[in-house]
Amino acid sequence: MLLPPKVAHGVADGTVTLAFRRWRKQDVVVGSEFRTVSGVVRVDEVAVVDPAAITDDEAVAAGWPDADRLRRQLDKVTDGETYRVVLSWAGPDPRVALRESADLTDDDVVAIDAKLERLDRASSHGPWTMATLDVIRRRPHTRAPDLAAEMGRERDPFKIDVRKLKNLGLTRSFDVGYEVSPRGVAYLEKTTRRLV
DSSP states (O other): OOOOHHHHHHHHHTSOOEEEEEESSOOOOTTOEEEETTEEEEEEEEEEEOGGGOOHHHHHHTTOSOHHHHHHHHTTSOSSEEEEEEEEEEESOHHHHHHHOOOOOHHHHHHHHHHHHHHHHHOTTOOOHHHHHHHHHHSTTOOHHHHHHHTTOOHHHHHHHHHHHHHTTSEEEOSSOEEEOHHHHHHHHHOOOOOO
């Protein structure tokens, strides 16, 4: 479930506790958690509702000024049921602490090597992990389309691959571009893996 940054920050500070979505099939289950720009958000309840019954108070709790504007947004999707999702903040994104953790042991480096080698082997476009870390290291805060073009890749698959590196704590994202995290810098200094 995607939350706009403003809504995600609202969940983190407690001002947003609901989301309304129109789905053909329920997209989340109670107890599931997902990462947002403001940390981890948990799904506490999910129910099908009549959009006409949404109150102004519920709309405000979902980050909207009133129920009419929320319903207009929901009506942009013509198929499916309207779901009321109760949300709560489950804590900070664990990747934040991980990416700042730069005191790597030899065992940490071996474990990261193994994970990156698995990603390279599973790739349909060949080894990419070290080249991607290298281009981000050389060109921090550069737009993803520009980095992808330099590598001869399409933007969206490139961004998916960078997200895999972020999940390992090796990169961090910004409004424009990325940079290699402190953990990523420490890894690049210690690994014996090289560009292929």
